[in-house]
Amino acid sequence: MSARRGDRTQRNFSPVYLAILSGIILVILTVNGLLEINRTRKGFFLLLEQEANLLLQYFQKNIQETLASLQTAEQISEGRSPNPSVSEFLFNLEESIAEYLVESAHRMDEADRNKPMSNSELRSWVEQYAISSIGIYGPAGTLIRAWPQTPPPGAPNAVLQELVQKKRSVVIDLFGKAPRGERSWSSVGITRMGAPGFIVLRLNGEQMRRLMKQSAIQRVISEVDLREGILSVSVLDDQLTTLAHSESSLLGRTEQDPFLQRAIQSPSSLSRLIHPSRGVDVFEVVKSFALDQKPAGLIRIAYSPKEMVPILSHLRKNVALSIFFFLFFGILAISLIWVNQNRHLKRVKEMEDRIQLAERLSSLGHLAAGVAHEIRNPLNAIGLGLQRMKREFLPPDGSSREAFVGFTDVISKEIRRVNDIVEEFLTLARPLPLNVQRVSLEELLNRLVTLFQEEASSHHIEIHREIPSDLPSIPIDSDRLTQAFINIIKNGMEAMEQGGTLRVQVRVLRNQVEVVIADSGSGIPPDQLEKVFNYYYTTKETGTGLGLSIAHRIIEAHGGQLELESRAGSGTKVKVTLPV
Numbered sequence: 001m002s003a004r005r006g007d008r009t010q011r012n013f014s015p016v017y018l019a020i021l022s023g024i025i026l027v028i029l030t031v032n033g034l035l036e037i038n039r040t041r042k043g044f045f046l047l048l049e050q051e052a053n054l055l056l057q058y059f060q061k062n063i064q065e066t067l068a069s070l071q072t073a074e075q076i077s078e079g080r081s082p083n084p085s086v087s088e089f090l091f092n093l094e095e096s097i098a099e100y101l102v103e104s105a106h107r108m109d110e111a112d113r114n115k116p117m118s119n120s121e122l123r124s125w126v127e128q129y130a131i132s133s134i135g136i137y138g139p140a141g142t143l144i145r146a147w148p149q150t151p152p153p154g155a156p157n158a159v160l161q162e163l164v165q166k167k168r169s170v171v172i173d174l175f176g177k178a179p180r181g182e183r184s185w186s187s188v189g190i191t192r193m194g195a196p197g198f199i200v201l202r203l204n205g206e207q208m209r210r211l212m213k214q215s216a217i218q219r220v221i222s223e224v225d226l227r228e229g230i231l232s233v234s235v236l237d238d239q240l241t242t243l244a245h246s247e248s249s250l251l252g253r254t255e256q257d258p259f260l261q262r263a264i265q266s267p268s269s270l271s272r273l274i275h276p277s278r279g280v281d282v283f284e285v286v287k288s289f290a291l292d293q294k295p296a297g298l299i300r301i302a303y304s305p306k307e308m309v310p311i312l313s314h315l316r317k318n319v320a321l322s323i324f325f326f327l328f329f330g331i332l333a334i335s336l337i338w339v340n341q342n343r344h345l346k347r348v349k350e351m352e353d354r355i356q357l358a359e360r361l362s363s364l365g366h367l368a369a370g371v372a373h374e375i376r377n378p379l380n381a382i383g384l385g386l387q388r389m390k391r392e393f394l395p396p397d398g399s400s401r402e403a404f405v406g407f408t409d410v411i412s413k414e415i416r417r418v419n420d421i422v423e424e425f426l427t428l429a430r431p432l433p434l435n436v437q438r439v440s441l442e443e444l445l446n447r448l449v450t451l452f453q454e455e456a457s458s459h460h461i462e463i464h465r466e467i468p469s470d471l472p473s474i475p476i477d478s479d480r481l482t483q484a485f486i487n488i489i490k491n492g493m494e495a496m497e498q499g500g501t502l503r504v505q506v507r508v509l510r511n512q513v514e515v516v517i518a519d520s521g522s523g524i525p526p527d528q529l530e531k532v533f534n535y536y537y538t539t540k541e542t543g544t545g546l547g548l549s550i551a552h553r554i555i556e557a558h559g560g561q562l563e564l565e566s567r568a569g570s571g572t573k574v575k576v577t578l579p580v
Contacts, residue, residue: 025330026323033319040315044308045283049271052285052301055224055233056269059299060289062220063235067291070216096215097208098172100248101188104129105199107249112136113194122147128252130210132185132202139196140164159189163198166191174208214251218244231282231302238264238297264288264298273305281305354556375422383415434477434557441513441578442471444478445504448485452493460499467506474513474580476558484551488517488574491547495521495572511580518573524566 070093108125111117117125122134126147135146141164159171169191186208189200203211217235221244226233234245240255263270269287276282283303288295390408395401449465456463492502500520507514548564555562559579566572 021334022327022331026327029323029326033316033323036319037312037315040312041308044305044311045271045273048283048303049269049285052271052303053269053287055301056285056287056299058224059220059233059235060287063217063289063299064291066216066220067213067296070213092219093212093215094174096219097174097211098188100211100215100218101201101203102170102172102190103248105188105190105201106193108134109190109192109194109199112199113192117145119145119147119149129201130207130252132204132207135200135202137163137198137200141198144197159187159200160198163189163191163200214243218248218251220244221246229304229307231304232300233302234300236260236298236300238295240264240298243297260286260298260300264295371422375418379415379419379422383412386411386415434480436475436477438473439476439478440471440473441476441506441515442467442469444476444482445485445506445515448482448489449504452489456493456502459493459496461493461496461502462500463502463504465504467504468508471506471508471513472580474578476578477554480554481558484554484576485515485517487547487551488576492517492519492521492572492574495519497521500571508580509577513578513580515576515578516573517576518571520571523568523570523572524564525568 108117111121122145126132126134133146133148136144137160138144141160159173162168162171171187171189173188174186184205186203186205187200189198191198221233221235224233226246232246234250235243236255237243240257240260242251242253242255245251259270259272263286266288269285271283271285274282274284281304283305284300285303286298286300288298290296386408390405393404395404445465445467449463453463489502496502496519502520503516503518505516505518507516548562552562555576555578561575561577563575563577564572565575
């Protein structure tokens with residue numbers, strides 16, 4: 001434990017405040033990081049929406065042009081115009097439709113091969129693909145199963161006959177002529193792969209026109225190479241039935257979604273983020289399109305937000321690092337402010353204590369001057385009277401003479417003690433002018449150690465000195481500084497009533513010399529350490545309590561500093577620092 005004048009500074013910047021400020025900084029940085037992540041997510045989805053709007057405009061334009069071309073082609077085709085461009089357009093559509101129906105028939109064949117389809121399953125296939133009937137026939141052309149169970153009029157004799165005769169494994173009749181008065185039909189038949197027999201699909205004219213429309217739109221979607229990250233593109237009609245889809249297995253599915261129903265009435269695009277119970281999130285952008293200024297359906301683009309995952313992961317790492325560094329440097333800055341403020345407060349307190357000390361010394365000086373003036377004259381008179389008594393009234397008798405001499409010696413000793421106290425008062429009271437000269441501190445300390453050597457030996461005290469021989473000469477008042485060191489050494493020796501060790505150590509710092517005088521006495525209790533510089537405070541029965549105060553005043557007058565460190569049972573260490 002150490003004592004220094006002014007070391008009772010209160011720290012008004014508590015560590016609790018530091019923890020609170022650090023917590024506030026952490027909360028602010030965390031909230032800012034979360035907001036930054038949220039802004040990045042919104043920005044990412046905004047970019048996806050902007051990209052989707054460009055694609056939607058492209059698809060909308062192409063779909064409208066395709067549907068208009070299909071309508072024109074139908075009108076020209078009915079007029080039997082040999083327009084080459086119309087013929088090519090219809091031929092391409094026929095190929096797409098044929099490919100779609102053949103693929104559908106093979107899909108039905110595979111499903112029936114794994115497990116024979118019931119009537120309800122056949123019905124669902126008919127509804128999904130928007131066709132009139134499905135027929136499953138044996139090798140001889142005998143009907144095994146069908147939906148509807150009663151085939152529509154005009155059985156597919158020509159298609160089935162070619163399959164039975166094994167002329168072709170796939171027979172397509174899409175635009176054949178119907179006899180007068182009969183409804184026109186389109187048929188597609190295939191030879192089954194995993195079982196003997198055939199599957200024949202039939203469509204009426206209305207279904208065929210719808211399929212042509214669907215095929216034309218599907219071609220618009222298929223012609224565009226979708227970049228990675230776009231899950232699907234689909235087109236729905238005004239009844240939310242899928243007309244075209246980048247996944248052909250989803251064609252014909254009807255949606256029951258309030259969001260899509262709202263979107264078909266909205267003139268602008270709408271977007272949403274879908275969180276399925278299983279699988280990854282989907283960001284969807286939809287926009288309605290019109291034909292002849294009437295809502296005709298929706299174009300729907302689905303994105304995978306997976307692209308955002310590494311971006312957000314990188315951003316979270318940056319936010320975490322930012323929080324760490326900002327928090328670290330924030331706490332460091334606050335800690336430096338705290339340390340600097342406490343250091344400043346200590347200096348201010350020391351200055352206040354010095355001012356208070358100066359005020360006390362000033363008031364004490366006035367008191368001491370008056371007391372010394374009133375006491376010295378009576379003391380001189382008593383001393384002169386005592387000397388005359390010893391000279392003129394000395395008893396002749398031996399025993400009486402001895403008692404008289406002992407009594408007068410006691411009185412004389414006490415007079416000298418009172419006079420010493422008066423001199424100490426005057427030392428504190430008078431201004432402290434210094435006669436500064438460059439003096440060897442080594443010689444001064446060695447002389448003091450020699451002076452106290454005999455007294456220390458008589459009290460069983462060993463004096464150990466560590467004084468370098470190359471100490472620089474320093475500007476000091478030799479007499480005043482000797483008085484200060486005498487007071488310190490006396491205190492150390494008096495603290496070792498049962499003997500011990502007194503150490504005198506000197507070391508040179510950058511621009512200072514530090515003198516340490518340490519004893520091995522009983523030390524000073526913590527509750528008394530703060531009081532050692534107070535005037536008149538002493539733990540000795542015959543002490544005045546002014547020794548350390550005088551030493552402190554002398555050292556401060558030299559521009560130095562006096563510090564006291566002590567712990568009960570471990571001795572006391574006095575550090576005196578003097579400028580070189």
